[in-house]
Amino acid sequence: MVKQNKKLFDKVIYLIVIVVAIYSFSRLIAPSDTSTKEDKITIAAVGDSITYGAGVASTRETESYPALLQQVLGKKYHVINFGLSGRTLLSNTAKPYFKEPLAKKSFKVNPDIVIIMLGTNDSRDVYWQPKRYKKEYLAAIKRYQSLESHPKIYIMIPPRVFFENPHPTFPNNKVVDGQLRKLIPEIAKEAGVSVIDQYKGTEKHPEDFPDQLHPNLSGNWKMVDAILQQTPLKAVNATKKLDHS
Helix, strand or coil: HHHHHHHHHHHHHHHHHHHHHHHHHHHHHHHCCCCCCCCEEEEEEEECCHHCCCHHHHHHHHHHHHHHHHHHCCCEEEEEEEECCEEECCCCCCCCCHCCHHHHHHCCCCEEEEECCHHHHHHHHCCCCHHHHHHHHHHHHHHHHHCCCCEEEEEECCCCCCCCCCCCCCCCHHHHHHHHHHHEEEEEEEECCCCEEECCCCCCHHHHHCCCCCCCCHHHHHHHHHHHHHCCCCCHHHHCCCCCC
């Protein structure tokens, strides 16, 4: 009886080993199931302190314009804030954006969409060089266009600067209004990309710029509204969008 039980036990163990081996082998050769993984659309928000969220510094992780855009677009999107304070598009200034490690990361993520807003700091009298600005902007756009992801690119006209009679080292609205508003659409046309106008929606709202330069939460919402109105991007999280109304 003991021998019979031992034989039966050995057979059961043998069958278990066979079943486990077959299952393991089938798992090894089968393709991994990615049906439950959500493919996200990556948006790279490239810019200066306005993109960074300097006007909402203590809450920028949730209240900068890229963070708000993430909230309204929902889980299918991944909005990455590549904003850096004080940076310029021009390469021959004290803080050129595209020489920064974070700027280089904006290329490495192979974004599906790129939203660029650089020019506010370039508008300083000590920096402003329109011909060089156009040339270097076109070169930057071309670098994004050459990525494997072939991203859709938007370049934004910056918001109004509310400084009156600014020091030469401060951003100058005479340049933003008088030159960038014309030059950026020209650059976009030449590069084959789209424009988002952030000036029109902010020019009559000084209350949204407490320090006369950086938008607060209300100002950032206006920027998000402009993006939604001027691009095919749609808000899926209506509650979030309506919260600021």
